[in-house]
Amino acid sequence: MIRQHIYFSGRVQAVGFRFRAQMNATQLGLTGWVRNLFDGRVEAEVQGTPEQINRFIYKMKNEQWIDITDMEVKDIPVEKGERRFDVTY
Numbered sequence: 001m002i003r004q005h006i007y008f009s010g011r012v013q014a015v016g017f018r019f020r021a022q023m024n025a026t027q028l029g030l031t032g033w034v035r036n037l038f039d040g041r042v043e044a045e046v047q048g049t050p051e052q053i054n055r056f057i058y059k060m061k062n063e064q065w066i067d068i069t070d071m072e073v074k075d076i077p078v079e080k081g082e083r084r085f086d087v088t089y
Helices: 017-028 050-061
Strands: 002-011 031-036 042-048 067-076 085-087
Touching: 002 050, 017 031, 017 042, 017 050, 017 085, 042 050, 050 067
Parallel strands: 031 085
Antiparallel strands: 002 042, 002 067, 031 042
């Protein structure tokens, strides 16, 4: 089990990114959260196996309307007891 903090850049706001992130994460059994930033990026924390997280990123990169041009990824400590993936504001 790992947790990654990710900043997504590109055409990632006003394209359903957060909704699709929550849907994909939930389908893959991931926990964490996602939110828009004022600078146009989207920030997320995603927790699961490395394979689940890689699949999540692959799915997000291949979503219609979304165009991820850059990602900043950092491993962070696992959050014990987290149960779901949320959209935060």
